[in-house]
Amino acid sequence: MGSETGRSVLRIEHLSVTFHKKGGFRRKATLVRAVDDVSFELGESEVLSLVGESGSGKTTVAKCIMGLVAPTAGKIYYRGTDLGEIMRSNMREYRREVQVIYQDPFESLNPRLDVFTQISLPLRRLAGVSSRDQLMERVSRLLKEVGLEPEVTIDKLPHQLSGGERQRINIARALAPDPKLLIADEPITMLDASQRVNILSMLMELKKRRNLTVLMITHDLASAKVTSDRTAVMYLGRLIELGPTNSVLSQPIHPYSELVLSSTPSVEHGVVTEEGDEQREIQETPEISCNFAPRCKYAIDVCWKARPPLEQKVASRFAACYNPLNKT
Ligand SMILES: Nc1ncnc2c1ncn2[C@@H]1O[C@H](COP(=O)(O)OP(=O)(O)OP(=O)(O)O)[C@@H](O)[C@H]1O
Numbered sequence: 508m509g510s511e512t513g514r515s516v517l518r519i520e521h522l523s524v525t526f527h528k529k530g531g532f533r534r535k536a537t538l539v540r541a542v543d544d545v546s547f548e549l550g551e552s553e554v555l556s557l558v559g560e561s562g563s564g565k566t567t568v569a570k571c572i573m574g575l576v577a578p579t580a581g582k583i584y585y586r587g588t589d590l591g592e593i594m595r596s597n598m599r600e601y602r603r604e605v606q607v608i609y610q611d612p613f614e615s616l617n618p619r620l621d622v623f624t625q626i627s628l629p630l631r632r633l634a635g636v637s638s639r640d641q642l643m644e645r646v647s648r649l650l651k652e653v654g655l656e657p658e659v660t661i662d663k664l665p666h667q668l669s670g671g672e673r674q675r676i677n678i679a680r681a682l683a684p685d686p687k688l689l690i691a692d693e694p695i696t697m698l699d700a701s702q703r704v705n706i707l708s709m710l711m712e713l714k715k716r717r718n719l720t721v722l723m724i725t726h727d728l729a730s731a732k733v734t735s736d737r738t739a740v741m742y743l744g745r746l747i748e749l750g751p752t753n754s755v756l757s758q759p760i761h762p763y764s765e766l767v768l769s770s771t772p773s774v775e776h777g778v779v780t781e782e783g784d785e786q787r788e789i790q791e792t793p794e795i796s797c798n799f800a801p802r803c804k805y806a807i808d809v810c811w812k813a814r815p816p817l818e819q820k821v822a823s824r825f826a827a828c829y830n831p832l833n834k835t
């Protein structure tokens with residue numbers, strides 16, 4: 508399951524995360540397998556999309572990479588070094604190199620701090636910049652880089668900015684320590700349709716200019732299509748398909764990918780819309796069967812008797828399915 512673009516930046520091996528979910532009145536606590544045996548790799552300068560509907564475990568994977576959630580099992584390697592070891596010895600450097608942009612531009616900014624202070628914080632803490640002049644110069648440069656006018660923006664508080672501007676501030680803040688790996692967790696979901704394409708194309712320009720490696724988390728394939736080299740699809744904590752974005756989107760191997768594609772919003776006319784993106788009730792299935800079997804119109808006998816492993820089906824393409832589509 509090697510990366511397509513050379514040296515490995517991030518390698519995730521058999522990652523699992525189980526949460527205890529408290530039951531309601533007189534109900535037992537249940538175990539939620541938020542992430543279930545997930546493995547993938549990100550190559551230098553690669554953009555990999557992690558796609559899946561709400562609750563499929565995408566953010567939990569991101570939190571594990573950021574060291575905010577401890578895996579129940581499995582390993583994460585950053586440039587060949589185990590994250591556990593990095594956390595013990597070199598977390599500051601890792602925080603500098605690996606940055607995240609969150610979904611909610613309102614929640615992720617401190618409402619009481621002006622733009623200058625928000626962006627100065629990582630510059631002070633992680634990049635070691637301390638003089639006010641230098642900070643001013645760096646913050647102004649970052650604001651320009653994300654398409655904002657420093658003179659107009661630098662003294663504003665978050666509530667004085669639009670959603671799109673706020674997300675640009677988040678991106679500037681993430682870029683402040685000159686990261687190498689950027690994790691974008693649904694960076695456009697909370698924005699107006701008119702802002703979505705602008706922010707996505709800006710992210711892609713930044714990726715090119717700064718030679719970033721990007722993990723693009725999204726619940727829609729339209730964003731994956733316009734941004735990523737490869738796409739990984741998750742369903743109920745499992746990675747069920749992984750391959751070059753163009754092939755996954757034009758000829759999905761896993762029936763779930765086909766289903767997501769059939770309800771994928773369009774990127775027509777330069778606007779990413781949410782049309783047809785319905786939320787479905789998803790239920791856990793018994794451990795032994797494929798967890799997509801209850802929704803799968805192609806399910807055969809074996810799908811109810813065993814859980815399919817992620818295997819190579821065609822060159823560079825992997826799927827976890829006993830009755831795959833488009834095998835040739
Ligand atoms: N701290 C937690 N405690 C208990 N359960 C959790 C916790 N965090 C996540 N979960 C559960 O783990 C599963 C995966 O959640 P996660 O947030 O990773 O999904 P997601 O794919 O990012 O969804 P979304 O698209 O809505 O952001 C969900 O069932 C969620 O309820």
Ligand SMILES: [Mg+2]
Nearest residue numbers: 565566567692
């Ligand atoms: Mg999420």
